Amino acid sequence: EPEVTQTPSHQVTQMGQEVILRCVPISNHLYFYWYRQILGQKVEFLVSFYNNEISEKSEIFDDQFSVERPDGSNFTLKIRSTKLEDSAMYFCASRTGGSTEAFFGQGTRLTVV
């Protein structure tokens, strides 16, 4: 069964460093998303992406964040200068154009030290 793949599963980085989280969405999907979940808290929407541009972003998604679809398969989330409070699980999701249910990856656990 096709699935959304995220790498790495766990990333440890020093405060102030840049990180790139990678996602390979399901191949025929057109809409892409990033969510995050701080330990013990709700899953929070960050950004949606369609047709090579951001379609919606939350207040969390400030200038330190950016997304890119550099080729036909990868979808990345970059955090320019990480802060301690960026420590969280980051989930990528995707969906087709003809359906409304999104499929999530298994997440990347980001730890900022």
Added chain:
Amino acid sequence: DAKTTQPTSMDCAEGRAANLPCNHSTISGNEYVYWYRQIHSQGPQYIIHGLKNNETNEMASLIITEDRKSSTLILPHATLRDTAVYYCIVRDGRDDKIIFGKGTRLHILP
């Protein structure tokens, strides 16, 4: 903000039907009811969704009341692997993002 109210937690015996309630009294005519679950910090998993008719798939059944102000997700024969947080989400079909609430933590007891 989440437009739904769910119990914080529930227990269900293994092999029994798990019935998870959800209130969505302010739901509007073009909003669907979606259910997702999250097993121990894994990515959320889509279960089922519906507008006004009851729905069934290989995972679960969704019963929506006639006034659409509440619904129940039914896992017909719960197993230990169904232990998870279950999210009831009300969402416009045109709305792109999913807004997660706190969900119901379902414990399946052996």
